[in-house]
Amino acid sequence: MSETLQEIITKLWIAPNNAEWTPKTDTVQLGDVRRWSKSDDIEILGFTSALIHDARFRIEPPLAPNEYKAFVTHYYERCLKEDPKGEWADSRYSAGTTLVNIFGSLWRDSAVPREVVNELKDWLGRLYAEGDETLRTCIVTATLEHLFEQKDIRDFFSDWKERPVLTIAHKEASEWYLGGGNTPLGKRPFAHSKRK
Numbered sequence: 001m002s003e004t005l006q007e008i009i010t011k012l013w014i015a016p017n018n019a020e021w022t023p024k025t026d027t028v029q030l031g032d033v034r035r036w037s038k039s040d041d042i043e044i045l046g047f048t049s050a051l052i053h054d055a056r057f058r059i060e061p062p063l064a065p066n067e068y069k070a071f072v073t074h075y076y077e078r079c080l081k082e083d084p085k086g087e088w089a090d091s092r093y094s095a096g097t098t099l100v101n102i103f104g105s106l107w108r109d110s111a112v113p114r115e116v117v118n119e120l121k122d123w124l125g126r127l128y129a130e131g132d133e134t135l136r137t138c139i140v141t142a143t144l145e146h147l148f149e150q151k152d153i154r155d156f157f158s159d160w161k162e163r164p165v166l167t168i169a170h171k172e173a174s175e176w177y178l179g180g181g182n183t184p185l186g187k188r189p190f191a192h193s194k195r196k
Contacts, residue, residue, distance in 0.1 A: 005044050005088070008036060012051070027060050037071045045075045046088030053190070065112045072102055073123050080127060080135060092135075096142025097185060099124075103147055104186030107156075121157065129165045136169065144173035146185040153186075 009015055011032075014022040028051060036048040051057055052071070063071075078084075079095035090098060103120055106112045128139045148154040154177070160166035 002035075002039065003044075005041065005047060008044065008047060012057075023056050026056060026058055028057050030059055030061050030063060033059055033063060034067070037074070042075075042078055042082065042084050042089040043086045044088075045078065046084075046086060046090060049075055049090070050088060065106070065116045069106075069116045069119060072099075073120070077123075077127060080138060081131075092138050093142045096138050097146070099143045100146040100186040101188075101190040103143075104150070104153070104188075105190040107153060107186075117156075125160065125163070125166050125169075128169050140169055140172045141176075144169060145176035145181060146183055148173045149177050149182055150186065 003011075012024055012028065014024060033048060033052065036044055036051075039045055039048070048071070052059070052063065052068070076090070076095045076099055079090045080092055083092035085091065103117070106117055106120065124139060124143065128136055131139065144157075148157070154174070157170060160170040
């Protein structure tokens with residue numbers, strides 16, 4: 001039997017109405033995270049994402065980079081496509097901006113296999129290629145523009161210029177940095193699955 005979101009919250013938090021929540025623990029079992037990350041309920045997925053990225057919690061044993069990538073692509077793909085309006089799930093654009101931070105963090109982490117970053121890039125390319133105009137605009141303006149502010153990441157995506165559909169995404173996203181666009185997105189430390 002799967003847990004409800006409220007049961008999961010009660011397991012981890014003292015959560016009074018209209019007051020600050022207090023964690024009951026600083027450790028979450030990997031088995032729990034795995035179970036919640038497979039939920040069909042996008043609100044549970046959103047809560048799980050918040051938990052994974054919350055520095056107050058440590059996942060034991062730690063979530064492996066490939067598992068983290070699998071969760072990220074599953075959850076954020078749903079957010080980008082569905083644009084949920086819930087309490088925990090990210091909207092389309094908040095998902096797009098969070099992906100900048102996730103990608104940037106994984107990019108800078110030498111312990112993360114480069115195949116994980118390659119697979120994320122390919123996943124973004126597939127979403128863009130298969131997406132409608134609304135999804136494509138979000139991927140360009142919320143994610144790619146800000147990733148491309150960093151030359152090394154922009155260079156990493158340069159193969160998109162040789163691919164028919166993705167060349168449009170690359171060109172549109174490049175207009176932001178060429179016009180002087182610069183944000184802190186993806187450039188600061190961001191908690192991902194690596195917890196010690």
